[in-house]
Amino acid sequence: MAFETLASDFYGYENLLTDREKAFIADLRVYLESEVKPVVNEYWEKAEFPHQIIEGLHRTGTIGLGFPETAAFENSAVFRGWVALELARVDASVSTYVGVQNGLALGAIGVCGSDEQRAEWLPKLASGEVLGAFGLTEPLSGSDSAQGLRTIATRDGDNWVLNGSKRWIGNATFSDITVIWAKSAEDGQVKGFIVPTSTPGYTATKIEGKQSLRMVQNADITLENVVVPESLRLQNANTFKDTAAVLRLTRAEVAWAAVGVAVGAYEAAVKYSKERVQFGKPIGSHQLIQDLLVKSLGNITASIGLCTRVSEMLDRGEQRDEHSALAKAFTTARMRETVAWCREILGGNGIVIDYDVARFFADAEALYSYEGTREMNTLIVGRSITGLAAFV
Structure with missing residues (x-):
């Protein structure tokens, strides 16, 4: 399929991609629009994950792009960022499934595993033969995971015995393995373990009642x-x-x-503004609606520019914690602002999922908090600016 930049990519950042990367994005876009988008509202409302899309997500080569053992072709961090954007512009829960399987489960083994572990597990996770989860956050430990983990790993000969609990673990109700992070009883340092979910003493229970990322199957995990x-x-x-x-x-x-x-959310709001007629003309012709759309596009354009740069730094080996922290803090704040403006454009229709904006509006709250809250990422950047740590 021919590649066309998104209308919401106002400055044409996608043109920085290689032809092969553009072709991948074009094919992925077709799959998401034809196979994923038609079912997301139904499953979001049911708070169930559409397992029928998993095979397609893996078939497209979306999983494993960051590692030579599993990448379909040589690619850049900027490209992988655009893949994440494409997934999320259709549905944040689908993007989160890929983020957990690809970035966290496969990524943990890719970054921290031995050569043998990488060779064994990365192809299985990339193909979908094995589904993974990532167990770091605990009921009493979120932002303070560096020091506050209560899950303990005790060495017993050639084995380790894990005891503790985890919370908010995505994909964990159906994963085959979960990467569990636990504090060693020997040296007090955090270790990582590939835990098959069939292991005796491992239990995952779905968290009910969520009003954000409802399709994501988050679980409480107990390790006895x-x-x-x-x-x-x-x-x-x-x-x-x-x-x-x-x-x-x-x-x-x-x-x-x-x-x-x-x-x-912006694309849905633009579409609605052209179709919704009030006072005898489309609401998109009113100045106040155009103002909200332009402010939304400004947020999106600034965020793409920042993300592009931080991904280029990753490719060059220059990215540090404070760089990714600033990107996460800034873009999620601008996202939260933008989805609120888009919901405003739709008026009362902005609170029903029929027009998609309500789903994006609700899902934005989860992205605002996970992978480090705005406050924690702000402190990481603030420490870099001043040389002074403001952590408790």
């Missing part, structure tokens, strides 16, 4: 004397700094996904 062999400990995950290396990669892609949510 879960025995994991040393061969399933991530061999290059020895401190939280290694965990942070995984999050540094995914945080930038969450920033791109936030732009995608803003784009999805």
Whole structure:
């Protein structure tokens, strides 16, 4: 399919992609529009995940793009950001499924696994033969995960015994493995473990009542004397700094996904403004509506520019924690502002999912918080600016 830049990409940043990357985006766009978009509102309302789309997401080559063992072709971090944007502009829950499978589960093994672990698990996760989850956040530990993990891993000969609990773990109700992060009883450092979900003592329970990312199957996980062999400990995950290396990669892609949510809401609002007639003409011809659309497009354009630069820095090995933190904090704040303006454009129709904006409006709240709240990312950047840590 011929590639066309999005109308919401006002400055044409997509033209920075290679021809092969553009072709991939074009094919992915067709799949998402034809197979995914028609079902998302139904499943969002039911708070169920459409498992029938998983095979297609993997078939397109969307999973595993960041690692040589599984990438369909050589590609850039900017391109992978655009993939995250494309997914999120259709639905944030679908983007989150890919983010968990690709960036967190596969990414944790790709960054922290041994060569043998990478060779065994990355192709299985990329193909969809194995579905993964990522267990870091706990009921009493979110922003303070670097120091506050209460899940304990105790060495027992050639095995480790895990005890503790996790919360808000995406994909965890149907994953085959979950990467569990736990504090070692021996040295107090955070370690990572590939835990098959069939292991005795492992239990995942779906979190009910969510009003954001309703399709994502988040779970509470309990670990009661879960025995994991040393061969399933991530061999290059020895401190939280290694965990942070995984999050540094995914945080930038969450920033791109936030732009995608803003784009999805904006595109729906533009369409509505041309079709909705009030006072005898389309509401898009009114100055106040155009003002909201222009402000929304400004937020989107600024966010794409910031994300493009931070991804270029990643490709060059220049990206640091504060760079991805600023991208996440800025884009999610602008996303939140943009989806509110788009909801305003739709008036009363902005609170029903028929027009899509209500779904983007609700889902934006989850992206605003996960992968580091705005406040925590602000403190990371503030420490870089001043040289002074303001963490408690």
